[in-house]
Amino acid sequence: MHIILATAxxxxxxxxxxxxxxxxxxxxxPWWASQVVMVGAPIGIVLGLALWALRLNRVxxxxxxxxxxxxxxxxxxxxxxxxxxSYAEDQLAGxxxxxxxxxxxxxxSVLLMAAAxxxxxxxxxxx
Numbered sequence: 001m002h003i004i005l006a007t008a009x010x011x012x013x014x015x016x017x018x019x020x021x022x023x024x025x026x027x028x029x030p031w032w033a034s035q036v037v038m039v040g041a042p043i044g045i046v047l048g049l050a051l052w053a054l055r056l057n058r059v060x061x062x063x064x065x066x067x068x069x070x071x072x073x074x075x076x077x078x079x080x081x082x083x084x085x086s087y088a089e090d091q092l093a094g095x096x097x098x099x100x101x102x103x104x105x106x107x108x109s110v111l112l113m114a115a116a117x118x119x120x121x122x123x124x125x126x127x
Contacts, residue, residue: 075096
C-alpha cells in the first residue's frame with residue numbers, strides 16, 4: 001500500500017511541475033519544458049518501482065537517485081551552454097540539452113519515489 005502512495009505522490013508532483021513550468025525556471029527551453037517532465041516522469045516512476053523491487057538499502061537507493069539527478073542536470077546544463085555558445089548551430093549540444101532534461105525528470109522522479117518509500121518504511125518501523 002505504501003508504494004501506491006509513493007507512486008501517486010510522485011505522479012502528482014510531476015503533474016504540478018509540468019503545469020507550473022518549473023523546468024523553464026531551472027533552465028529548460030520554454031517550448032519543451034513541460035514536455036520533458038511529462039515524458040520523463042512516467043519513466044522515472046517505472047525505474048523507481050524497479051529500484052524498490054530490488055530491495056536495496058534505503059541509503060543506497062537515495063545515493064543512486066541523487067547521483068543520477070546530479071549527472072542528468074549536469075548534462076542538461078552542459079548542452080544548454082554549448083547550444084547557446086554556438087548560436088543554436090550545435091545540434092549535439094541541443095540534443096544533450098533536451099535529453100538531459102528528460103533524464104533530469106526521470107532521475108527526479110526516481111529520487112522522489114526513493115525518498116517517499118524510505119519515509120514510509122521509517123514511519124512503519126517506528127510504530
